[in-house]
Amino acid sequence: xxxxxxxxxxxxxxxxxxxxxxxxxxxxxxxxxxxxxxxxxxxxxxxxxxxxxxxxxxxxxxxxxxxxxxxxxxxxxxxxxxxxxxxxxxxxxxxxxxxxxxxxxxxxxxxxxxxxxxxxxxxxxxxxxxxxxxxxxxxxxxxxxxxxxxxxxxxxxxxxxxxxxxxxxxxxxxxxxxxxxxxxxxxxxxxxxxxxxxxxxxxxxxxxxxxxxxxxxxxxxxxxxxxxxxxxxxxxxxxxxxxxxxxxxxxxxxxxxxxxxxxxxxxxxxxxxxxxxxxxxxxxxxxxxxxxxxxxxxxxxxxxxxxxxxxxxxxxxxxxxxxxxxxxxxxxxxxxxxxxxxxxxxxxxxxxxxxxxxxxxxxxxxxxxxxxxxxxxxxxxxxxxxxxxxxxxxxxxxxxxxxx
Numbered sequence: 001x002x003x004x005x006x007x008x009x010x011x012x013x014x015x016x017x018x019x020x021x022x023x024x025x026x027x028x029x030x031x032x033x034x035x036x037x038x039x040x041x042x043x044x045x046x047x048x049x050x051x052x053x054x055x056x057x058x059x060x061x062x063x064x065x066x067x068x069x070x071x072x073x074x075x076x077x078x079x080x081x082x083x084x085x086x087x088x089x090x091x092x093x094x095x096x097x098x099x100x101x102x103x104x105x106x107x108x109x110x111x112x113x114x115x116x117x118x119x120x121x122x123x124x125x126x127x128x129x130x131x132x133x134x135x136x137x138x139x140x141x142x143x144x145x146x147x148x149x150x151x152x153x154x155x156x157x158x159x160x161x162x163x164x165x166x167x168x169x170x171x172x173x174x175x176x177x178x179x180x181x182x183x184x185x186x187x188x189x190x191x192x193x194x195x196x197x198x199x200x201x202x203x204x205x206x207x208x209x210x211x212x213x214x215x216x217x218x219x220x221x222x223x224x225x226x227x228x229x230x231x232x233x234x235x236x237x238x239x240x241x242x243x244x245x246x247x248x249x250x251x252x253x254x255x256x257x258x259x260x261x262x263x264x265x266x267x268x269x270x271x272x273x274x275x276x277x278x279x280x281x282x283x284x285x286x287x288x289x290x291x292x293x294x295x296x297x298x299x300x301x302x303x304x305x306x307x308x309x310x311x312x313x314x315x316x317x318x319x320x321x322x323x324x325x326x327x328x329x330x331x332x333x334x335x336x337x338x339x340x341x342x343x344x345x346x347x348x349x350x351x352x353x354x355x356x357x358x359x360x361x362x363x364x365x366x367x368x369x370x371x372x373x374x375x376x377x378x379x380x381x382x383x384x385x386x387x388x389x390x391x392x393x394x395x396x397x398x399x400x401x402x403x404x
Contacts, residue, residue, distance in 0.1 A: 008051040013386035019073045021194045026068035073097040078139045082377030085145035087112045087211040092127045095378045103131045121174040140178035142377030144187035178392035187376030189216020196368045204327040209334035237315045258308035260287040309341040313348025331366035338365030
């Protein structure tokens with residue numbers, strides 16, 4: 001069997017999801033979330049307790065009346081593997097049913113353009129084997145990456161092309177576990193929506209400050225993907241007439257001036273021209289070096305980040321005019337220096353956005369920092385607990401029985 005018997009979990013998917021996202025809840029809380037009566041919620045909880053998924057956590061505090069009994073998921077019943085890829089790195093982590101990392105996060109350098117599906121499978125299998133976690137307890141694997149990703153078809157139209165089958169089908173068969181894929185910025189928005197500053201936000205734009213500049217969109221409380229699932233290409237807004245060719249084949253995209261790739265290239269050129277900076281001590285300047293030196297106050301690093309931030313703010317002004325979001329969240333790799341992004345972004349919004357619109361949008365910094373994408377990958381699997389996860393498990397078990 002690919003995964004342990006999970007019928008009770010799949011049959012009570014709504015209850016499992018709400019407890020995964022909220023750690024501890026009362027029967028009344030769960031009743032409200034699943035849209036059923038309190039007696040029905042108690043029946044579900046009793047079944048999940050019997051099956052070993054849920055535990056009573058004692059009574060919550062109360063200002064008056066009977067104290068409600070609290071429940072939570074037992075953390076080690078199942079695990080989720082999250083694979084987060086950028087253009088130059090792969091990170092893999094494993095989380096329990098309380099959304100806690102249970103093994104050291106592994107990170108390797110790579111060039112996504114050169115990455116093969118076979119290499120990806122090897123990385124995942126090696127990680128699982130070294131994690132110490134029983135593979136039969138793994139619910140699924142969430143893979144998140146840049147590019148034009150179609151989660152329904154299981155393909156990335158930009159990277160990791162597979163012949164004769166989808167990327168999801170190939171990886172799923174090779175590792176014998178359910179697999180789900182999503183665009184990296186959309187995954188970050190999922191993480192922010194469930195565990196970050198977008199909790200309880202119906203309308204939020206999540207900016208992925210990374211090697212590119214991605215956008216995850218929360219509209220009316222749901223992840224917005226657009227007609228063909230490819231919405232959010234914020235990086236490719238044609239903003240600047242700089243003549244620079246973007247990797248998308250167009251000129252003047254925001255990414256050519258404001259991404260970490262662009263900032264790194266500008267920093268290297270400044271150092272070559274003799275600009276005084278603490279970056280000069282690095283044999284090879286990368287984004288981490290610029291971020292670290294900016295935190296220490298290096299003038300060149302701060303200047304380059306501020307210039308990039310202003311351009312991002314210009315594009316955010318366009319986004320605010322179109323979407324009128326309640327919140328813009330700065331997330332992703334470079335959000336660790338969020339305070340350096342804030343002032344130039346806000347300046348650009350003030351200069352380019354109609355005040356009546358701008359005053360209703362708050363710009364905030366993520367509290368998930370560099371783990372946002374990994375957490376989003378785990379949420380991706382949890383969101384699919386139910387029919388789709390069950391179908392994947394059944395298909396894998398059927399294939400396993402045939403091969404035996």
